[in-house]
Ligand SMILES: [Zn+2]
């Protein structure tokens with residue numbers, strides 16, 4: 001079981017990059033993070 005570092009939800013697929021400070025985020029939190037960073041949805 002893996003928990004999102006931001007919302008704490010149990011998720012199967014994790015996402016991380018330099019913007020998450022190497023934490024694992026769920027796709028919703030990951031997308032939201034990049035939305036605020038770039039004002040558009042970017043998955044890198
Ligand atoms: Zn999350």
Ligand SMILES: [Zn+2]
Pocket residue numbers: 017018019020034044
């Ligand atoms: Zn990023």
